[in-house]
Every structure is written in C-alpha cells, then in structure tokens.
Amino acid sequence: MRKCLGGEALIQFSLLGSGSSGNALLIKTDTTKILVDCGLSYRQLRLRSAEVGETIDDLAGVLVTHEHSDHVNGIGVLTRKLGPPVYMSRGTYHNLPKSLGLLKGIECFEPGDTVTLGDIEATSFSVAHDAADPVSYVLRANGTILGIAADLGHATALVRQRLAGAHGLILESNYCPDMLRQSSYPFQVQQRINSSSGHLSNRDMSSLLAHVAHDELQQVVLIHISDENNTHELAKRMAVQALGVRAVPVDVAPQDRPTNLFEVSS
Numbered sequence: 001m002r003k004c005l006g007g008e009a010l011i012q013f014s015l016l017g018s019g020s021s022g023n024a025l026l027i028k029t030d031t032t033k034i035l036v037d038c039g040l041s042y043r044q045l046r047l048r049s050a051e052v053g054e055t056i057d058d059l060a061g062v063l064v065t066h067e068h069s070d071h072v073n074g075i076g077v078l079t080r081k082l083g084p085p086v087y088m089s090r091g092t093y094h095n096l097p098k099s100l101g102l103l104k105g106i107e108c109f110e111p112g113d114t115v116t117l118g119d120i121e122a123t124s125f126s127v128a129h130d131a132a133d134p135v136s137y138v139l140r141a142n143g144t145i146l147g148i149a150a151d152l153g154h155a156t157a158l159v160r161q162r163l164a165g166a167h168g169l170i171l172e173s174n175y176c177p178d179m180l181r182q183s184s185y186p187f188q189v190q191q192r193i194n195s196s197s198g199h200l201s202n203r204d205m206s207s208l209l210a211h212v213a214h215d216e217l218q219q220v221v222l223i224h225i226s227d228e229n230n231t232h233e234l235a236k237r238m239a240v241q242a243l244g245v246r247a248v249p250v251d252v253a254p255q256d257r258p259t260n261l262f263e264v265s266s
C-alpha cells in the first residue's frame with residue numbers, strides 16, 4: 001500500500017460490487033477502513049476484498065444508504081460474525097427487510113448528521129429515491145473529500161452542493177433513456193426507473209458531473225450501471241463529455257467483480 005507522505009491525506013476505495021445484484025463500497029485511509037452499503041454475501045465480501053488485497057476483519061463501521069435489498073442483504077451475517085457498528089437513517093432502520101435476521105450494533109441518525117469513524121467524517125444528505133429515508137454520503141479525511149451519489153432519481157440542489165469540491169466522485173449512471181424505452185421492461189418498471197425518485201440516467205449524471213467538476217477532481221467512478229438498459233461505453237462517454245477539457249480518469253464499476261483500489265488525496 002502507498003504510504004501517506006509529508007501531509008498527504010490519501011483515501012483509497014474499491015467498488016466490490018455495484019448494481020442490482022449487490023452493492024458494497026470499501027473505503028480506507030491510513031488508519032480506518034469502512035464499507036458503504038453491504039448488499040453482498042459475507043463470502044463474496046471476503047473474496048472480493050481479498051482480490052484487492054484487503055480484509056474486512058478490521059472494519060470501523062458500515063454506512064448504509066437505504067433499505068433496498070441490493071444495499072443491505074449482507075448486513076445481518078456481517079454484524080453477527082464481525083460486529084462492526086452499522087449506521088443508517090431511522091427511516092431506513094424501520095424498513096429493513098425482515099429476512100436480515102438479528103442485527104447487532106445499529107446506530108440511527110437523521111439525514112444531515114455527520115458520523116465519525118476513525119479519521120473519516122461521513123456527512124449524510126437526503127436523496128430523492130423511492131425508499132423510506134434514503135441518504136448518500138460525503139466523506140472527509142484529513143482534507144481529502146470523497147463524494148458519493150448512489151441510487152437517486154434526480155440530482156437536487158442539495159446533492160450538487162454536497163458533492164462540490166470532492167477530490168473523488170462515485171456517481172450513479174444507471175440507464176440510457178433510449179435503451180430503457182426500447183427495453184423489455186414492463187411500462188410500470190420503466191416509469192419507476194425513469195421517475196424523479198427512481199435512478200439516475202447517463203444524461204442526468206452528465207449534467208451533475210458538469211456542475212460539480214473542478215480543477216482538483218482526480219477520479220470519477222460510475223456505478224449502478226444497468227446490465228439491460230446501459231453500456232459501460234455509453235456511460236463513460238457521457239462522463240468524459242461532461243468533464244470537457246479536464247483530463248480526469250473515468251472508470252465504470254462492474255456488477256460482479258471488484259474495481260481497482262482507486263486513490264484520491266488533498
């Protein structure tokens with residue numbers, strides 16, 4: 001692992017999985033390791049963290065965005081086996097799937113609250129998504145900022161404000177509107193995805209990115225890409241267009257395997 005040099009504050013992260021088959025984001029600094037969401041099985045969490053050279057034995061905590069099963073399926077087993085504290089909004093907690101079983105170490109907050117885990121400060125913010133009380137997070141560690149926008153129907157002024165100034169951005173880019181319209185999905189499902197509380201399209205991701213990109217931005221990773229209604233190439237092209245002359249690396253997280261361990265610093 002690269003060590004922090006002379007005041008450099010590094011945040012490293014890998015999407016262990018991203019999309020409707022299970023979301024988990026591993027984030028670490030020199031001293032603290034956390035997960036955002038845990039929609040993978042315990043076995044997959046272990047296997048995929050090992051693929052990026054990491055373990056989940058020393059997690060300082062898990063931050064949850066919302067109660068949809070692709071974000072929480074692995075929480076029950078994880079807390080019973082390893083017992084890291086798990087943070088979520090009160091509304092999320094009261095709407096968790098019963099199938100998770102006994103849960104240990106749950107800490108509830110109100111959207112807008114900040115949770116401190118080691119040297120990571122995670123500030124939650126509300127997002128427009130069809131869940132009880134969904135949030136996303138902006139993480140700060142020694143001056144380095146990582147902004148996450150997962151599962152949101154549209155980017156509100158609050159989302160744009162919270163992501164401004166981030167050194168790394170993890171953004172949903174779920175579907176291409178044209179592909180969704182021509183897909184085999186039933187009309188109601190199309191409507192749900194397309195609604196202002198469904199998922200973020202490539203087009204909306206692109207306009208969000210154009211709004212929040214700045215000279216200190218170092219890495220963009222696109223997440224929650226639909227297998228049926230999008231392609232990695234399309235989503236990436238829209239992000240590169242939004243960045244214009246800024247030469248910022250853009251990567252796309254696959255559903256079924258981990259990404260590299262990305263790095264951003266201040």
Ligand SMILES: [Zn+2]
Nearest residue numbers: 066068129151
């Ligand atoms: Zn969701």
Ligand SMILES: [Zn+2]
Nearest residue numbers: 019068070151
């Ligand atoms: Zn989701």
